[in-house]
Amino acid sequence: MTSSSKQLYWTDAHFCGLRSQTNVYGLTKITSQDGLTRLLAVSIDGHFITVEYQKSFDNRLIPITREDEFFMANVLHGPDGADLEIVSVDMFYQDEDKKDIILAVTYLKSSPAAPFEDKPYNAYMNVYFLSDQEGPHVNLIDAVAMSEIQQVMLVYSPLKLMHHHLKTDTDQDETCLILSGNDSKVHVFRQNKSMGTFIEDPVMATQYFPEFIDVNGCVTQMELKKLDSGHRLTAIGVQSGLVTLFLVNIVSHQIEKKWETDMDSPITSIQLFSHHVTSPCPEFLHVIDDARSENVSRAEAADKSINLLITSAIDPAVVFCDVLESDLTKRHVLPLSNGQDVVLCSCIMDIDFDGENEILIGTYGQVLLAYKLMMERTPGMLMTSTPFQSPKPVPVGGYSADLPAVPPPLPANDSEEKSPAEQVTHDKSDRRRHKSLAGTIDSNGSPSQLEKPNHNRFHDSSSLLDGHLKEGQTARLVRSQENLAAVSPRSVYFQTPETSDSFEFLPHGSLPDLTEYPSYRLKWTKRFSDPVMGLTCDDMMRDGMLDLVVLTLKGLHILQPDLNEVADLLLDRLKPLCNPTNKD
Amino acid sequence: MADYLNNTIMRTVSFVERIEVEFHGNVISQAMVLEDVDNDLGNELIVGNIDGEISIFKGDSPHAWRKAAISGMLTCLAVGKIHLPKKNSLVCMTAEGWCHLFDVPSQASAQSISATEEDTDGRLLKPVFSQELPANAKVMCLADIDCDDHIEMVIGYSDRVVRAFRWHETPNSDTGQFLLLQKWQLAGQIGSITINYDRDYQPELMVSQPGATFVTLQVKPAFRHIKSDSYLDRLCGSGTNVKSSLERSESFAAVSSTGKGFGSPRGNDQKHVRGAIFSPQDQRTASLRKSEPVASKSDILSGSSISKHMEDSVPDASFSLDQLSSQIEQDLNTCGETFKMVDLYGLGKDKPAVLGPGSSELASSSFTRVCRSESFCDQMENSAPPCIAGDTGNADIAQTETESFGGDTNSAAAISSGVGMAPPRLPLSLKTSLEGLDGDLGQGPLHRSYTSDSSLRDSHENVLERSLGRINNILDGSFDDDVFKPSIIYHPLAQVQMRNKDTSTVIVGGINRGRPSQSGSGEDEINPRATYYALATLDGSLILAENDSILWSLQVDHYLFALSKLDVTGNGKEEVVCCSWNGQTYIVNHSKEIVRYQFPDSVAAFCSGYFSLQDGYNAPCFVYATFNNRIYIYPNITLPRVESTNLLKVMGRIQEGRDMLRKLNIAEDDYDSIRCLYRYCLYGQPGKR
Known part of the structure; x- marks a missing residue:
């Protein structure tokens, strides 16, 4: 596939700032019946923003950003000035017909008298019933203001809030809310049919979710994936680093299989995914019926294998391939994934349109890392976040006439022009056994690490390391969360942390390249202005292509690849569809 | 942050990569330029404060590459081929009227920079020429205002006078002096001076006047x-x-x-x-x-x-x-x-x-x-x-x-x-x-x-x-x-619409409108097109105009004080870039599509242009000077496009794409089908081939 070698840069299509910081549970999204996706991000002080793309009257695509505040009307609380902290948020359609939206928010509330840390607080969950009487594209902000609210008092601190769709034994569709708490339990709320309110139902929880019965710690992340009509795969990660994977028979409600693995630090995200991307062929493409069926069968075959991605706070992210067949034995470490501070979130997405999913990881070090499964050693082509001169527009003057001839000035240049020797060292960095060493070196997180890689490359290794560490200290970007309101001038940086030469100081030739392929390799990085707290992908623009949504501590980014490049790719792929005869 | 809620339909982006440099003192926008001052083809940032300290920042170094100091209150800096043909020099004007010229060698004394004891000598530039000109210089523009292939120095004064000077070389010597070419007396305070090109590509000297108006100055x-x-x-x-x-x-x-x-x-x-x-x-x-x-x-x-x-x-x-x-x-x-x-x-x-x-x-x-x-x-x-x-x-x-x-x-x-x-x-x-x-x-x-x-x-x-x-x-x-x-033609432009007739206004001209077509670039060289000009007022009006007709105007809620032009997308059309005091930066293209960037601090001075990090490759760049002795250089702010768009629109503009849709019997407005098709092409198909 030519596309696999194609470099697609993802750049900001839109960004909207948050009034205050958010947390890892602060992003949710909802997609309406006709494909309109709306994002909702909350900041912990109660503000929330919604973002959606709509067409303006003159047929332009415009990003609509709205901001409002929960509890603004103080319907339930009164203007007591209580300290509020939003913990998690979730939003989903109540029914299959996608009409009424349910928005659930968990938060902590404490009296303003004592300092926040010292005093007792009460935890609540508010459920907003947003009626959709004004049509499918209801303005969420207005709807929240006018919605009915159900307040649930919680006796534990809420953590992850999510919803799950299940079929009851009476063959009814039902969506229930799942909330994990610091009481080492997972609470399931189901909607009361007559009242419409959500009530915790322990009986139902034990019946339908046998994997939640015995949870060994505070659940920080969980993921439920329906495999087929009879099975569900559930992964539960707890604060201690334990991840338990269950294969649940959802007809008999029995746990069929159970796996466990232990990380050394709190689990920050879990993904259950298949390696190959599938997309059904549209019905109207009859011309390639045979190819389609072939494709579908292949896709189905590929789909059977489920991979499990676990990211934890300190350890490198780990992928267990094909967990159903090979248990947790096929383990791939994402090299250097722990080099940029705590890994906070992850997302599975095909960012280069080659039919294979890449793993995106967001870190507190303000970096997004994209990993790709490489079957064999290939020339390194790490991309960085540097925006680039789009090669498509009409060239003007002397520059940008030809992009390949005039590469962007920054690291893209460096990484693209790696000599074979450098590549070898890059490969070395992937050896799993050097995890701890990698952690040590990478943790310097030097943004200027690669500023002059070609000059430093063959210098004395120890001095280089010193330099790296020193630069890393001065350029460290982590800021205290508490100090967000004040604008703190940040250190100089403009290099995406490129980690390929971290092992440069190792004596050359003393260690053979032991990387076993296939393995996951860092493919693309992008730096953000703030720690990356959440990642998701959806078709925001309603064009069939998935857009990447990145929640940072202070804002929400929607990223798009260069559409001219994608259009080229699309044209290439449309050609055989249009001319089935000269296919192949 | 303000209390208003952030409801907007404008596209916003966030720029990340930046260089932070330390520079003390009050910086004004006129004393901050991005130009190739050392004639190495790569642009540098030249900044001066009102105390007369000038620093040149080159590449990604957080430290000044060269420094200079002049006495007096530095009000304008400019770089141009003012006294040497084909060689850029730095021109500094003080409010007291002193004009200093600096020639900045790119490499000659490079080795002396590393030596610590020579630091002061090696980095400190000395003016090659000084002359006392009329005082109260406020804004400066170096341009060839009369098509004679010589750059003139046009200076606007705070006493509402504009003077044009030309370097006159003294015969039989290697020095010279500035001679007054012409003087214009204006009615209102001068916001900025710029050069625009009319239909015949003749330069027009434009000076902004209060209330979103401007005058064109005729050159004798x-x-x-x-x-x-x-x-x-x-x-x-x-x-x-x-x-x-x-x-x-x-x-x-x-x-x-x-x-x-x-x-x-x-x-x-x-x-x-x-x-x-x-x-x-x-x-x-x-x-x-x-x-x-x-x-x-x-x-x-x-x-x-x-x-x-x-x-x-x-x-x-x-x-x-x-x-x-x-x-x-x-x-x-x-x-x-x-x-x-x-x-x-x-x-x-x-x-x-x-x-x-x-x-x-x-x-x-x-x-x-x-x-x-x-x-x-x-x-x-x-x-x-x-x-x-x-x-x-x-x-x-x-x-x-x-x-x-x-x-x-x-x-x-x-x-x-x-x-x-x-x-x-x-x-x-x-x-x-x-x-x-x-x-x-x-x-x-x-x-x-x-x-x-x-x-x-x-x-x-x-x-x-x-x-x-x-x-x-x-x-x-x-x-x-x-x-x-x-000799002065007054252009009321948008004066009638202005809320405040006295609001200070800045103008930037010569906004390249891009090539009419991709083909025949040589032809275009011969017949360059007239350029647009833009005005911004402190009360938040932004206007793009051509030939006294307003192409679009925009009203924002910010105090717009710095205006410039920059081709952010690299498509040959220069966008209007406007910055407000609170850091909100607007990038607007010719069809009034807007993208914003919120710089997270108050802005003392702003300029945009091209900056080179290495090897003479100049990338679009924003520079913000803050009030706390820091200057932030965003060395590469290239955006693929200004407007929000999606694949449907991009493909819709490609004839080949439309043809293919027709072959597949998909109507151009059948967005659902097209969406499915694209999704299938992007995510469903690859394994097959």
Whole structure:
């Protein structure tokens, strides 16, 4: 596939700032019946923003950003000035017909008298019933203001809030809310049919979710994936680093299989995914019926294998391939994934349109890392976040006439022009056994690490390391969360942390390249202005292509690849569809 | 953060990569430029603070690459090929009027930078040239304003004057000096000066005026032909001829009125008046006469610049001489102003009163009249002090002034008496003028001091002749078109819509509108297209205009104070970039699509341009100076596009894509199907092939 070698840069299509910081549970999204996706991000002080793309009257695509505040009307609380902290948020359609939206928010509330840390607080969950009487594209902000609210008092601190769709034994569709708490339990709320309110139902929880019965710690992340009509795969990660994977028979409600693995630090995200991307062929493409069926069968075959991605706070992210067949034995470490501070979130997405999913990881070090499964050693082509001169527009003057001839000035240049020797060292960095060493070196997180890689490359290794560490200290970007309101001038940086030469100081030739392929390799990085707290992908623009949504501590980014490049790719792929005869 | 909720439909982006450099002191936008100062093809950032400290930042280093310090309050910095051909130099202007030139070598002293003890010497630049020019410089623009392939220095002053200077090389030496080319007096405060290109790709000098208005300054065409060696011959040769002296008189008038600028759109007005009152035949006479003065104008100009050349012949032209000459020039200018003022009074004001009470056209152009009277007052005020302060040491010049003043006032007086209405302030000047006239015109002390020739005497006589001639003209009902050719054209533009007519305004011109088509780039080189210009006001209006018609305007809730142009997308069309005090930065393209960036701090100064991190590759760049001694350079802010768009739109613009959809029997507006198709192509298909 030519596309696999194609470099697609993802750049900001839109960004909207948050009034205050958010947390890892602060992003949710909802997609309406006709494909309109709306994002909702909350900041912990109660503000929330919604973002959606709509067409303006003159047929332009415009990003609509709205901001409002929960509890603004103080319907339930009164203007007591209580300290509020939003913990998690979730939003989903109540029914299959996608009409009424349910928005659930968990938060902590404490009296303003004592300092926040010292005093007792009460935890609540508010459920907003947003009626959709004004049509499918209801303005969420207005709807929240006018919605009915159900307040649930919680006796534990809420953590992850999510919803799950299940079929009851009476063959009814039902969506229930799942909330994990610091009481080492997972609470399931189901909607009361007559009242419409959500009530915790322990009986139902034990019946339908046998994997939640015995949870060994505070659940920080969980993921439920329906495999087929009879099975569900559930992964539960707890604060201690334990991840338990269950294969649940959802007809008999029995746990069929159970796996466990232990990380050394709190689990920050879990993904259950298949390696190959599938997309059904549209019905109207009859011309390639045979190819389609072939494709579908292949896709189905590929789909059977489920991979499990676990990211934890300190350890490198780990992928267990094909967990159903090979248990947790096929383990791939994402090299250097722990080099940029705590890994906070992850997302599975095909960012280069080659039919294979890449793993995106967001870190507190303000970096997004994209990993790709490489079957064999290939020339390194790490991309960085540097925006680039789009090669498509009409060239003007002397520059940008030809992009390949005039590469962007920054690291893209460096990484693209790696000599074979450098590549070898890059490969070395992937050896799993050097995890701890990698952690040590990478943790310097030097943004200027690669500023002059070609000059430093063959210098004395120890001095280089010193330099790296020193630069890393001065350029460290982590800021205290508490100090967000004040604008703190940040250190100089403009290099995406490129980690390929971290092992440069190792004596050359003393260690053979032991990387076993296939393995996951860092493919693309992008730096953000703030720690990356959440990642998701959806078709925001309603064009069939998935857009990447990145929640940072202070804002929400929607990223798009260069559409001219994608259009080229699309044209290439449309050609055989249009001319089935000269296919192949 | 403000209390308002952030509801918007504007696209916003976030730029991440930036270089933070430390630079102390107050920085103003005029003293921050991104240019290639060391002629290595890569742009540097040159920043100066009002204390006169200048730093040059190069590449990704957080430390200054070169430094310089000048005394005085630095107000403007510019980089251009001002005194050396094909070599950029740094020009610094202080509020006190000192102009310093720096040549920055790119590599010569590079090794000395590393040496610590030489740090101060190696990095500290010394000016290669300094000259004292009129004080109160506020904004500066280096551009070739008259198409002579030489860069002129146009400086706007806080006393509403614009002066254009040119570097004049001293013969037989490697130095030179700046000579005043032309001076314009404006009615309103100057926001910024810029160069725009009209349909013929001729440069227009634009100066922003309060209330989202601007003026274009006409450059005397004569200066395009000046040759320093020919003026004397021509002057002498023509001195005896009565006819040529008459010509000269006319051209002098032309110089005095066109050259030294009005603060009013009198030209337009004048046309109205003439069109309303005089017969077409008169216009024809005017146009017939038009050709005469053009040739002789250069003579007079060289006559007025006589003192310069006198000095030029002296190899060691010292500053005192420079000063003297510039003072003389200034004073001469003042004469011109005075002329003008009286002209204005005598013609611009009286005539409508007398001749055009029924002229509806005049009434319709009320704004111009307001402006005119305003400018009249300005000029009264402005021209008076230099006359009085006009050099106790140079009484002769003062006297000359009075004489010329008188000469013209006489004409005005004649006019006013002719039309039977005396302007309020005229009697005094009339008296002066009469005195001046009574005095011996032929013995102007200036002649003695410079022993040049009788040109000044001629001019005095000519003034008289001219004024008489003008009276005749008036009586005849005919005007010499060139005499009233305005040197300042006022463009009200969006003034009517403005909420605040006095809000300060900045302008940027020469906004490249891109190639009309991809093909035939060579053709386009030959026929470049006219450029757009943009204005921004402090109260939040942003306007893109072309040829006095507004293409779009935008009202935002921020104090817009810095305006520039930059091709952010790399498509050849330059976007308008505008920054507000609170850091909100707007990038707007020609079709009014907006993308914003919120810089997270208050902005003291902003500039955009190209900056090179390495190897002379210049990337679009924003620079923000904050109030806490930090400057942030965003070295690569390239965006793929300004507008929000999706794949459907991009593919819809590609003919091939549309053809394919047709082949697949998908209607172009069947978005659902197209969406499915695209999704399938992007995510479903690959494994198959």
